[in-house]
Amino acid sequence: MQRLILLVSVFCLLAGSALAQTNDLLITEYVEGSGNNKALEIYNGTEDLINLGSYSIERYSNGSLTPVSIPLDAVDLQAGETWVIVNPLAEAALLALADQTDGNINFNGDDALVLAFAGSQVVDSFGRVGEDPGDYWSCAGGxxxxxxxxxLSSICEGDTVIDDEFDPCLEYSFFASDVFTGLGHHIADCGAVGNNNPTWGILKASFR
Ligand SMILES: [Ca+2]
Ligand SMILES: [Ca+2]
Ligand SMILES: [Ca+2]
Structure with a gap:
């Protein structure tokens, strides 16, 4: 009986720790505001510290197939933490939330963004590379x-298909222009992630 209780306790512990996991970094906020109020939030929803030095934002403007690369600072991002990149000409209230500034954070609605590892490995994306949607992509939400x-907190994996149809309502909620209150924090509710994570593997093995 004690062994069963122990097993159940271990199960709860492991299942609990798996809840917060994403498989890699994610783009978790996109600010396309007035003037130069532009920002992106990157979130480390994994259980590991990640050095951002190998990651970049690749900006594909107006349907272009040639990106402008925006390297992330080579700093360690703790599990559960976010990294906010802001246009250096943004208003003070937005700049105050910046972890990094870069003048190439200057998208204006019709530009696709790819979060890449080592320059070319796609980790996540926003928009549809190769498509000029006019002024913006849209859906019922905005x-x-x-x-x-x-x-959305239910999103646990990046969109790694960069050139398929982009419906922002499937993965994002919409807020008014110049809303900055969500920057600097994110929670992913990822109970379903885990089929290939080590914690789940140990758990499965223990029940065989
Ligand atoms: Ca543009
Ligand atoms: Ca896609
Ligand atoms: Ca956020």
């Missing part, structure tokens, strides 16, 4: 221009 878009 558009990718003059809005803040926040990734």
């Amino acid at each position: 558009t990718t221009q003059n809005h803040t878009l926040r990734r």
Whole structure:
């Protein structure tokens, strides 16, 4: 009986720790506000510290197939933490939330963004590379221009298909222009992630 209780306790512990996991970094907030109020939030929902030095944002403007690369600072991002990159000409209230500034954070609604590892390995994406949607992508919730878009907490894996149809309502909630209140924090509710994570493997093995 004690052994069963122990097993159940271990199960709860392991299952609990798996809840917060994403498989890699995610884009969790997109700010396309007034003037130069542009920002992106990157979230480490894994259980490991990640050095951002191998990651970059690749910006594909207006349907272009040639990106402009925005390297992330080579700093360690703790599990559960976010990294906010802001246009250096943004207003003070937004700049105050920046972990990094870069003048190439200057998308204006119709530009696709890819979070890449080692330059070419796709980790996540926003928009549809190769498509000029006009002024913005849109869905019932709003558009990718003059809005803040926040990734749904149910999203646990990046969008690694960069050139398929982009429906922002599937993975984002919409806020008014110049809403900055969500920057600097994110929670992913990822109970379903774990089929290939080590914790789940140990758990399965223990029940064989
Ligand atoms: Ca553009
Ligand atoms: Ca896609
Ligand atoms: Ca956020």
